Amino acid sequence: MNIAKLIAKTTLPASLQADAVAALQDAEKRARGLLWAKCKVRLFKAGKISKMLTWESERLIDVRPDLLDWDVAPMINITAHGDNVPWDPATGKPEPGQWLNKDPNSEEYKQAVAANYWCPGEHARSDKSHKAQYRRNAGEGRAYRLGMPVDVSAGPDAVQVWRNGDDTIQLRRCGDAWQLTAFRPLLGRFGLNVRVGYEIDNVFRDGVQQWYPIPGYDLRAPLTYSVLPGRG
Known part of the structure; x- marks a missing residue:
């Protein structure tokens, strides 16, 4: 895959293209071994992780701070019990400590069951x-650790986006973090889905900050580098 050619097809000014290429090439080097590390934990450690967790645990590092690389990303809204915990309408942010009621007849318990799309x-x-x-998301803590700190306090202006003509290539920048996403058709609607760099679009999407770090951790766009078959 030629990153420079994909970038050149976007509206990114020529004066910035060398910076983008260098940043994404560096991300490629940093990501070597990342996919295997994630797969290994998901395939062989998910059961062990679940046994270490208690009902009250928000995530693995609550009980094993040394195992961040096995854990989900240390964000309030990304937990051992899912990534769709309720948000507080007053603050516009996710709140920790959700779904703790153990009474099967309680409304909170029923909500936790209804929200559980990964284990119906x-x-x-x-x-x-x-x-x-953890079978689905273990190892994202490693991607976070290798990620790039970002500042989205400026709101929508914090993220710059450049696209190609048909929007099949998107290039994002937030401070020193760059992200390239693209769909490269091979046969009809089938092709390659490209995600390279740092996952800015997960942290900040549709003009809204989506991720909020837990105390003791900073906000980072996790490292990613994948070229996978799929549909456009």
Whole structure:
């Protein structure tokens, strides 16, 4: 994959293209081994992780601070019990400590079951649900650790976006973090989905900050480098 050619097809000014290429090439080097590290934890450690967690645990590092690389990203809204915890309408932010009620007849318990799309029928804080969640998302703590700190306090102006004519290539920048996403068609609607750099679009999307770090951690766009088959 030629990153420079993809970038050149966007509206990014020529004066910035060398910076973007250098940043994304550096991300490629940093990401070597990342996919395998994630897969290894998801395939072989999800059950062990679920046994270490308690009902009250928000994430693995609550009980094992030394295992960030096995954990989900240390964000308030990304937890051992899912990434769709309720947000406080007063603050416009996700709130920790959700779905703690163990009474199956309580409304809160029923909400936790209804929200559990990754392990249907289970309470989001159950052992079975924890295992399913880490089977899907373990290792994102490593991607976070290798990620790039970002400042989105400027709101929509914090993220710059450049596209190509048909919007199949998007280039984002937030401070020193760059992200390239693209779909490269191979046959009809099938092709390659490209995600390279730092996941700015997860942290800040549709003009709204989506991720909020837990105390003791900064806001980072996680490292990513994937070129996978899929549909456009």
